[in-house]
Amino acid sequence: MEILQAESPSVGKLITSSECATPYTSVQRIADNFFNSAHLDAVALVEGREPIGLVTRPKLLFTLFKRFGFELYGRKPVITIADIEPLTIHEDERLDVAIDKALDRPAEDIYDEIIVVDDDGYYKGLISVKHMVIQQSNALANSMVQKEIAETRIEELENIEKIKSQFIANVTHELRSPVNAIIGLAELMKMSCEKGYIDQVKDRLTLIMSGATHLRAIITNILDLSKIEAGKMEIIYENFDLMRIVREVAETTKVLLGAKPVAVTVNSEMQSLQIVSDPVKIKQILTNLMGNAAKFTDRGKIMLSVAESDDKLNIRVTDTGIGIRKEDMERLFTAFSQVGDAATKRHEGTGLGLTITKNLLDMLGGDIALNSEFGQGTTFEVTLPIKNNNLNA
Amino acid sequence: MKKTGKKILVIDDDKKHLISVKEILESEGHYVYTHDQAFGSTALAKTLTPDLILLDVNMPGLSGDGLSKIMRAHSDIRDIPIVFYSSNDEDSLREMVRFHQVKGYICKGDIYGLREKVALYLNP
Numbered sequence: 001m002e003i004l005q006a007e008s009p010s011v012g013k014l015i016t017s018s019e020c021a022t023p024y025t026s027v028q029r030i031a032d033n034f035f036n037s038a039h040l041d042a043v044a045l046v047e048g049r050e051p052i053g054l055v056t057r058p059k060l061l062f063t064l065f066k067r068f069g070f071e072l073y074g075r076k077p078v079i080t081i082a083d084i085e086p087l088t089i090h091e092d093e094r095l096d097v098a099i100d101k102a103l104d105r106p107a108e109d110i111y112d113e114i115i116v117v118d119d120d121g122y123y124k125g126l127i128s129v130k131h132m133v134i135q136q137s138n139a140l141a142n143s144m145v146q147k148e149i150a151e152t153r154i155e156e157l158e159n160i161e162k163i164k165s166q167f168i169a170n171v172t173h174e175l176r177s178p179v180n181a182i183i184g185l186a187e188l189m190k191m192s193c194e195k196g197y198i199d200q201v202k203d204r205l206t207l208i209m210s211g212a213t214h215l216r217a218i219i220t221n222i223l224d225l226s227k228i229e230a231g232k233m234e235i236i237y238e239n240f241d242l243m244r245i246v247r248e249v250a251e252t253t254k255v256l257l258g259a260k261p262v263a264v265t266v267n268s269e270m271q272s273l274q275i276v277s278d279p280v281k282i283k284q285i286l287t288n289l290m291g292n293a294a295k296f297t298d299r300g301k302i303m304l305s306v307a308e309s310d311d312k313l314n315i316r317v318t319d320t321g322i323g324i325r326k327e328d329m330e331r332l333f334t335a336f337s338q339v340g341d342a343a344t345k346r347h348e349g350t351g352l353g354l355t356i357t358k359n360l361l362d363m364l365g366g367d368i369a370l371n372s373e374f375g376q377g378t379t380f381e382v383t384l385p386i387k388n389n390n391l392n393a
Numbered sequence: 394m395k396k397t398g399k400k401i402l403v404i405d406d407d408k409k410h411l412i413s414v415k416e417i418l419e420s421e422g423h424y425v426y427t428h429d430q431a432f433g434s435t436a437l438a439k440t441l442t443p444d445l446i447l448l449d450v451n452m453p454g455l456s457g458d459g460l461s462k463i464m465r466a467h468s469d470i471r472d473i474p475i476v477f478y479s480s481n482d483e484d485s486l487r488e489m490v491r492f493h494q495v496k497g498y499i500c501k502g503d504i505y506g507l508r509e510k511v512a513l514y515l516n517p
Binding site: 169172173176177179180181183184185187188191207211 | 407409410412413414416417420451480481482485500501502504
């Protein structure tokens with residue numbers, strides 16, 4: 001995934017042979033070399049260190065096997081029958097450019113080896129056109145794979161972008177709706193005051209407060225998630241009574257349920273339980289889980305139970321609510337997962353509560369699991385490590 | 394309070410909004426009927442034959458813009474003006490009005506606009 005641009009290697013890295021001979025070597029000698037070495041396809045003719053010609057196997061053999069070929073050329077210096085203007089390319093030249101140059105030659109020379117030279121024009125070696133083409137086609141295939149990877153990534157990014165904008169549309173509505181409810185209720189209060197109906201004010205204040213509480217919870221969730229994502233969420237360990245928090249959250253849940261026929265019970269053998277953890281985060285986790293239970297339960301009961309085993313603490317929130325479909329369970333802890341079509345969302349909320357809960361539990365070394373029967377109810381089970389009751393950090 | 398005799402049907406899944414919009418519009422002298430879900434609202438509109446329908450957009454199951462399409466398909470309530478009443482972004486509401494056969498939109502939280510625009514839509 002790290003290399004995204006198509007790479008075209010330089011020719012210097014693809015040199016296939018460094019065969020060379022002086023221009024005065026006899027044709028016979030070079031022919032012997034070709035006969036003795038099946039893999040030798042060409043020999044560069046080098047004077048000093050500079051290449052001045054090229055002899056290829058097919059061309060040399062063609063010359064020799066003509067009528068009187070041996071007799072005419074066998075003893076002559078090879079330069080007399082060599083190509084004295086062979087294609088010469090700098091070692092840093094890009095492969096695709098080199099191939100273009102090679103294929104630009106007359107048809108009978110196209111397969112001739114290419115001489116590679118350095119900055120000073122000194123001979124570095126030979127490179128076969130066949131080898132270059134194979135390399136180029138590999139590079140091309142590679143770049144196609146990389147193009148595909150890049151396209152997949154773009155698609156992923158576009159998808160994330162889509163989820164983000166859906167989320168923003170959703171959050172905008174989730175934030176604005178309670179504010180507008182509060183404005184409307186404040187207007188009603190103003191009307192009550194103008195008419196002198198002071199007894200109406202109290203009910204309306206209760207509604208405004210519940211609207212404001214709801215709004216605060218949404219804002220807290222959004223801010224908390226950004227804090228977690230920025231790595232700025234801190235855990236501060238303290239020694240505290242877990243049962244006190246449990247009872248407090250249970251009471252808040254009753255308020256959230258309002259007039260719904262749902263009983264809230266705390267189920268534990270313990271009246272008090274001193275643990276070392278972060279009480280603010282624990283309360284937030286329990287508030288999230290109980291808040292969800294309250295939101296999704298219209299009748300029946302919500303039970304908050306606490307049990308202690310060897311080295312772990314088990315906290316369960318069980319409700320008789322609408323339950324969770326199997327296919328929805330996996331994405332439950334993923335941020336924004338409640339985000340679908342904001343306009344027809346069944347329940348209010350940002351869909352951030354469980355993501356935050358999971359993140360906080362990770363930070364506390366705990367875990368969360370769920371068990372749910374669609375239409376029957378849901379149980380969330382939180383496991384927390386128990387630390388020494390005495391805080392001596 | 395002098396009655397206008399006009400009937401308004403408000404459809405919104407959020408009861409807090411229903412409470413406030415009902416009382417605010419009643420104080421203007423209108424008769425206000427509320428319904429807290431998209432389901433059953435077409436039948437209610439047929440029975441009531443209101444002079445104006447205020448329709449929330451974000452509702453579970455069926456959104457307000459979807460509901461407006463359904464209502465426009467019923468010949469006996471086709472001519473009742475529909476106005477979106479929503480907390481959505483104003484631009485998106487404006488866009489929605491362009492694509493649906495509705496009279497307009499009112500932003501939730503704009504109390505002045507609620508009173509004024511309802512009066513305007515009732516007496517064009």
